[in-house]
Amino acid sequence: MLKLTKKADYGLMALKFLAEHPETPAFSAKDLADAYGIPAQLLAKILQRLTKTGLLRSHAGMNGGYALAREARTISAYEVIHSIDGPFFITSCTKGAKSCELTPNCTIKEPLARVNETIAGVLKSISIQDLAEHEPAAAKPAEAHKLVALTP
Amino acid sequence: MLKLTKKADYGLMALKFLAEHPETPAFSAKDLADAYGIPAQLLAKILQRLTKTGLLRSHAGMNGGYALAREARTISAYEVIHSIDGPFFITSCTKGAKSCELTPNCTIKEPLARVNETIAGVLKSISIQDLAEHEPAAAKPAEAHKLVALTP
DNA sequence: CTAAACGCGGACCTAACCAGTCGGATATTC
DNA sequence: GAATATCCGACTGGTTAGGTCCGCGTTTAG
Numbered sequence A, B: 001m002l003k004l005t006k007k008a009d010y011g012l013m014a015l016k017f018l019a020e021h022p023e024t025p026a027f028s029a030k031d032l033a034d035a036y037g038i039p040a041q042l043l044a045k046i047l048q049r050l051t052k053t054g055l056l057r058s059h060a061g062m063n064g065g066y067a068l069a070r071e072a073r074t075i076s077a078y079e080v081i082h083s084i085d086g087p088f089f090i091t092s093c094t095k096g097a098k099s100c101e102l103t104p105n106c107t108i109k110e111p112l113a114r115v116n117e118t119i120a121g122v123l124k125s126i127s128i129q130d131l132a133e134h135e136p137a138a139a140k141p142a143e144a145h146k147l148v149a150l151t152p
Numbered sequence C: 001c002t003a004a005a006c007g008c009g010g011a012c013c014t015a016a017c018c019a020g021t022c023g024g025a026t027a028t029t030c
Numbered sequence D: 001g002a003a004t005a006t007c008c009g010a011c012t013g014g015t016t017a018g019g020t021c022c023g024c025g026t027t028t029a030g
Helices: A006-020 A027-036 A040-052 A079-086 A111-122 A128-132 A141-148 B006-020 B029-036 B039-054 B077-084 B107-122 B130-133 B142-149
Strands: A056-059 A064-070 B054-057 B064-069
Touching: A006 A027, A006 A064, A006 A079, A006 A128, A006 B029, A027 A040, A040 A056, A040 A064, A040 A079, A040 A141, A056 B006, A079 A111, A079 A128, A111 A128, A111 B054, A111 B107, B006 B039, B006 B077, B006 B130, B006 B142, B029 B039, B029 B064, B039 B077, B077 B107, B077 B130
Parallel strands: none
Antiparallel strands: A056 A064, B054 B064
16 A cells, blocks of 8 residues: 555654754653644654664653754654664565565566665655645755656 | 555566567466466456456456556556555545544645655656566656655 | 356455553653 | 653554455357
């Protein structure tokens, strides 16, 4: 179906919320969960993952919580999704040294991998800041065809 | 995880195979399944779907089978995937009249919808013929930034 | 005309995976 | 030391993808 998980959605929402409130030093998982009606414990685990991957900074104890580790402008949607859902690939053939297990000539995989990179490129070009601003100005046309061109 | 289903993969493989053998009038589901080591009955159902959506032409009886309904150049990967997996959306919020059920301001959905359209555009720009040719020349740079530009 | 080869299509099963929960441990502040 | 946090593994329940089975309609070869 080509859709990303709710966890990734939640993660993006939370980061977007943090980007919209830069003055506040930290938000607890519960604060963020309440803001969007997300199950608190679930969001907590997501935020923990984002902390482990270096996108968030956490602080335990009272008045603790989470804050962006970097500037919102420098955090891409790709990083968030990748942190939560792991590496994604369009091709269901799991990549790596072993190509398609049984299928000998899965030549379909190759052009689809280009598509995959294109999507990744688009996602990388979108920052959390872009999400926070309602007017989404992203993906400069200058590098657009570099992203989309399938012939290197 | 953002990956398309095996069924869609199988469908693309089958269409690619048909595009590579335009001289042969028809291939049975079993022929195509054997060519790639795909479960025959499963591929059969996929091909039936593609027939219903008008991408393939079927012929029952002996020496029957499937053939492309149109020229390979005019069949896009998007159509194939859409036929098999149905409409896909990046956002896990199921679209439609009802927006995000509980979440009041899921502003994240809007820019992600742009990404969704971008992906769809890339997929639409790739034809079965492109898959069949090993050297994949797709997505003319001319319309590239039209696809990627998130600000209309 | 009959049987083999084929497409058609519903019902069904199963294994994986996502979403969400529970419970406990550790850290920090007051 | 009590309240408020993060941290983290384990467990469960529901959905869906992947795959199978079986019976039916159609066509063609012999």
